[in-house]
Amino acid sequence: MNKSAKMEEIEVLRVELEVLKHEHRDLDEAIAALEERGGTDMLRLRRLKKQKLQLKDRIARIEDRIFPDIIA
Template identity: 45%
Template sequence: MNDPTPEEIAEINARILALETEHRDMDKAIEHLTQTGYPDELGLKRLKKRKLTIKDEIARLKMTLMPDMPA
């Protein structure tokens, strides 16, 4: 795999920042739902699943920024 260009690195970093913001927003939404008297269990499950997907995507993108290690 080739190393990303400076433009690709900038795009990846911007995507990571956007995903991190969305991940924090998911935290707030989950907290809000759990603090209400009648949490929407299905909605909570969907938010938590989306939050995990975002976390995985952030990790994947960060891995693309790491230089390849020789075997």
């Protein structure tokens, strides 16, 4: 893979990362609102939390691809 293609891939990953972070924040706000309201459907709350955790995992994988650990 040439340098230009690698840079392009990194830019695509950065955009995807920002989208996922935005979705993660939105889920966080939705979960907080449901918890604040009380008497919430626990199944729905659990599903939202699971979805948020999956997003967090995807974010971590993309960050690892953008910023790999380099052992000197």
